[in-house]
Amino acid sequence: MGCSHSVHNETKKSEKAMKAAVLIQNWYRCYKARLELRRRQALNIFENIEYADEQDQMQLAKFFAFMLEHYVKNKSSADNLPKIFNPEPKRKSDEETIISLIEVPDTYYGPRLKFPLTFADVVLLIDAFKENQILHARYVLEVLLEAKKILQQMPNIIHISSTVSKELTICGDIHGKLDDLFLIFYKNGLPSGNNRYVFNGDFVDRGQNSMEVLMVLFSFLLVYPNDVYLNRGNHEDYLMNMRYGFTKEIMQKYKQHGAKILHLLEEVYTWLPIGTLIDKKVLVIHGGIADNTDLTVLEQMKRNRMRSVLMPPLVPAVFDPRHGHFSHELPPPAMLAMEQLTKYEWDQIVNILWSDPRSRKGCYPNTSRGGGCYFGPDVTENILTKFGLKMIIRSHECKPEGFDICHDGKIITVFSASNYYEEGSNRGAYLKLSHDTTPRFFQYQSSQITQAKTLHERVDIVENAAFRILGERMIIRKTNLIQAFRKYDPNDTGKISLSDWAKATEEVLELHLPWMSLCPRLVKTIEDGYVLYNMGFKDLPVVRAPKVAKAGMVETLVRYRSDLKIIFNIIDKDQSGLISMDEFRAMWKLFCSHYNIDIEESHVDQLAHSMDLNKDGSIDFNEFLTAFDVVHRATNKL
Amino acid sequence: MLLDCSHGLDEWKSTTFFSEAGLLELQKKIKEAFEVFDHEANDTVDVREIGTIIRSLGCCPSEGELHDLIAEVEEEEPTGYIRLEKFLPMMVKVLSERRYRPIPEDLLLQAFEVLDSAKEGFLTKEELVKYMTEEGEPFTEEEMEEMLSAALDPETNTIQYRDYLAMMVIDEN
Numbered sequence: 001m002g003c004s005h006s007v008h009n010e011t012k013k014s015e016k017a018m019k020a021a022v023l024i025q026n027w028y029r030c031y032k033a034r035l036e037l038r039r040r041q042a043l044n045i046f047e048n049i050e051y052a053d054e055q056d057q058m059q060l061a062k063f064f065a066f067m068l069e070h071y072v073k074n075k076s077s078a079d080n081l082p083k084i085f086n087p088e089p090k091r092k093s094d095e096e097t098i099i100s101l102i103e104v105p106d107t108y109y110g111p112r113l114k115f116p117l118t119f120a121d122v123v124l125l126i127d128a129f130k131e132n133q134i135l136h137a138r139y140v141l142e143v144l145l146e147a148k149k150i151l152q153q154m155p156n157i158i159h160i161s162s163t164v165s166k167e168l169t170i171c172g173d174i175h176g177k178l179d180d181l182f183l184i185f186y187k188n189g190l191p192s193g194n195n196r197y198v199f200n201g202d203f204v205d206r207g208q209n210s211m212e213v214l215m216v217l218f219s220f221l222l223v224y225p226n227d228v229y230l231n232r233g234n235h236e237d238y239l240m241n242m243r244y245g246f247t248k249e250i251m252q253k254y255k256q257h258g259a260k261i262l263h264l265l266e267e268v269y270t271w272l273p274i275g276t277l278i279d280k281k282v283l284v285i286h287g288g289i290a291d292n293t294d295l296t297v298l299e300q301m302k303r304n305r306m307r308s309v310l311m312p313p314l315v316p317a318v319f320d321p322r323h324g325h326f327s328h329e330l331p332p333p334a335m336l337a338m339e340q341l342t343k344y345e346w347d348q349i350v351n352i353l354w355s356d357p358r359s360r361k362g363c364y365p366n367t368s369r370g371g372g373c374y375f376g377p378d379v380t381e382n383i384l385t386k387f388g389l390k391m392i393i394r395s396h397e398c399k400p401e402g403f404d405i406c407h408d409g410k411i412i413t414v415f416s417a418s419n420y421y422e423e424g425s426n427r428g429a430y431l432k433l434s435h436d437t438t439p440r441f442f443q444y445q446s447s448q449i450t451q452a453k454t455l456h457e458r459v460d461i462v463e464n465a466a467f468r469i470l471g472e473r474m475i476i477r478k479t480n481l482i483q484a485f486r487k488y489d490p491n492d493t494g495k496i497s498l499s500d501w502a503k504a505t506e507e508v509l510e511l512h513l514p515w516m517s518l519c520p521r522l523v524k525t526i527e528d529g530y531v532l533y534n535m536g537f538k539d540l541p542v543v544r545a546p547k548v549a550k551a552g553m554v555e556t557l558v559r560y561r562s563d564l565k566i567i568f569n570i571i572d573k574d575q576s577g578l579i580s581m582d583e584f585r586a587m588w589k590l591f592c593s594h595y596n597i598d599i600e601e602s603h604v605d606q607l608a609h610s611m612d613l614n615k616d617g618s619i620d621f622n623e624f625l626t627a628f629d630v631v632h633r634a635t636n637k638l
Numbered sequence: 639m640l641l642d643c644s645h646g647l648d649e650w651k652s653t654t655f656f657s658e659a660g661l662l663e664l665q666k667k668i669k670e671a672f673e674v675f676d677h678e679a680n681d682t683v684d685v686r687e688i689g690t691i692i693r694s695l696g697c698c699p700s701e702g703e704l705h706d707l708i709a710e711v712e713e714e715e716p717t718g719y720i721r722l723e724k725f726l727p728m729m730v731k732v733l734s735e736r737r738y739r740p741i742p743e744d745l746l747l748q749a750f751e752v753l754d755s756a757k758e759g760f761l762t763k764e765e766l767v768k769y770m771t772e773e774g775e776p777f778t779e780e781e782m783e784e785m786l787s788a789a790l791d792p793e794t795n796t797i798q799y800r801d802y803l804a805m806m807v808i809d810e811n
Binding site: 017019023024025029037040044358454499514516529 | 693775777784
């Protein structure tokens with residue numbers, strides 16, 4: 001016995017314990033890493049699909065141009081020109097009268113606002129929204145109208161000064177997530193004279209409470225017009241709203257007056273300033289810059305002529321200055337040309353709202369989104385120098401930590417919608433600027449549920465959601481996918497190699513994803529490194545369609561559903577939700593020719609007739625489009 | 639899991655690994671894992687993500703071993719970024735030499751048993767936290783919290799490690 005022996009034992013024991021600890025730590029870190037990879041992959045899927053969707057939009061914009069050209073070529077009368085190309089000048093008294101005629105019934109127990117709004121009104125509003133109440137359309141319209149009046153007085157870029165005493169907080173995308181907005185107010189205090197806020201665009205779309213977010217922000221704007229600043233984002237655009245959920249939210253919450261609200265909203269958006277300049281040194285804009293960004297031009301243009309990113313100005317060649325008339329005969333409201341921005345001005349705004357920073361030098365088209373640019377650190381350096389700026393604060397891109405810094409500290413991204421893609425996907429953040437000090441960042445993640453689940457469960461949730469939307473994209477291109485697989489299988493064996501499968505899938509879906517590692521999760525049968533593509537996919541959603549529709553047509557309709565919705569809305573002159581069979585046929589022909597879709601006319605006719613339930617020659621296009629849908633089978637997954 | 643633990647050292651020669659097609663597939667898999675973290679699609683990743691990438695490919699280097707690997711692929715003047723062209727050959731070597739194999743379940747169980755000095759079949763929360771945050775290559779607070787969220791039985795405030803391991807194995811598959 002003796003001390004030395006037991007000391008030796010003790011040392012051995014603690015050595016063993018240390019080795020055991022290292023083993024366990026090692027194992028856990030590997031486990032965690034594999035989960036992290038899956039989580040990132042899921043986020044990549046979301047991001048890729050989001051940007052691919054945005055790209056699709058640009059195709060839609062081209063289609064509108066194509067449509068207009070078609071009408072012009074055919075010298076259609078002004079009546080046939082879709083209203084969207086021919087906006088009627090709005091009369092102020094009309095709006096106010098219409099609104100004042102809306103009565104708020106006694107049975108309405110939601111918040112009642114008195115104008116001019118006071119801080120008490122906004123608090124009332126917030127409390128009501130916390131109780132899930134819906135603000136009456138009359139008040140929504142009044143808030144919008146008053147907001148428009150204030151915004152109209154503002155310059156395109158608002159100049160503010162940071163002061164030692166007053167804090168300045170900058171928030172990024174909120175996207176209808178009222179919880180996040182309330183969380184920010186909880187952590188950072190409500191806006192006030194001493195607590196100034198800049199909201200950097202994308203208040204709406206995607207989340208469930210875009211209207212409530214907008215109402216809260218506009219109300220604060222009305223109460224503190226000199227302390228609350230709202231920048232326009234790429235989603236403050238009525239055509240984007242049709243695609244990304246806000247229009248739907250409005251029509252659901254406001255069945256009677258929804259159309260009026262949409263109408264006024266369209267205009268209010270155009271009056272939102274496009275940026276804020278702090279101390280003449282810090283530029284706050286939603287997206288980014290391009291190599292030719294010119295603050296002077298941006299400050300001088302008539303910003304309210306930027307109606308939608310999907311409605312670029314008409315090609316100037318249409319107007320023939322030598323002969324003083326239009327080279328095509330445009331329908332009478334050729335006022336059209338005068339109400340537009342120049343192409344140069346329009347590009348300037350689109351770049352501000354859509355661009356993303358990248359580490360590669362130079363400025364090149366943003367191919368992911370289909371609009372705006374990618375700009376490198378050299379572009380940033382040049383623009384900052386040219387206009388005497390110190391840095392640019394922007395939003396527009398979802399970041400896992402809610403914020404990001406790049407280009408050597410000169411570009412800051414702040415994104416305030418936590419759990420943007422799915423519960424657990426990312427944190428949100430805001431930043432605070434004090435006079436001449438570096439910005440401070442604050443992060444959060446809303447939702448109690450996120451905290452209670454284990455890492456594995458949280459990753460499962462994000463991953464399942466990502467695979468669901470991937471599945472939606474795959475099912476509507478199933479025919480094309482099978483065709484592509486067959487090309488790699490010339491002997492018709494029913495098998496292709498894993499890497500050929502990956503190549504084919506990437507070609508058809510036009511998404512750059514790690515297809516080789518995703519494959520086992522997507523296909524039913526893999527043998528010896530070969531995919532048996534005829535055995536089908538795992539867990540894909542199904543396409544629901546009327547029985548009379550032929551397969552090829554179904555996939556097309558589901559795929560272009562949101563584009564078609566926008567197009568139909570535009571054709572629908574009186575916003576009744578109905579279009580005539582003739583209009584439908586004419587538009588469909590144009591659509592197919594532009595998008596290169598090969599569908600027999602008889603199929604379309606058959607389908608249109610089957611949809612004409614009233615048999616009165618008109619089609620309820622909302623009903624038509626919702627008849628085609630992608631439906632997920634109930635699974636055991638979370 | 640990319641690799642099966644049970645093959646002996648001699649057997650690697652006879653696996654499909656060293657066929658040309660096998661090597662190509664291996665490279666593709668490494669590239670795909672790398673690309674997940676290559677946010678700008680310019681064949682570089684932040685050095686802080688390398689550990690995650692290597693581990694997600696089925697290897698289990700300790701923190702110390704990880705540092706050595708990073709040193710191998712870092713630039714002469716560290717830029718904070720690792721390039722694919724340096725990472726790929728290193729990773730192919732690591733995988734084909736079957737270095738840093740994952741820890742088999744039985745060894746893991748033994749490790750827990752070593753820490754369970756009282757041999758009761760469980761560890762108290764305090765015991766686990768002490769070992770994980772003070773010994774070996776200590777956990778960060780976040781890592782500790784995450785492990786506890788799945789491992790801790792809230793009723794008894796203990797870690798029933800046999801059950802925990804069994805659950806983790808199922809999770810993985």
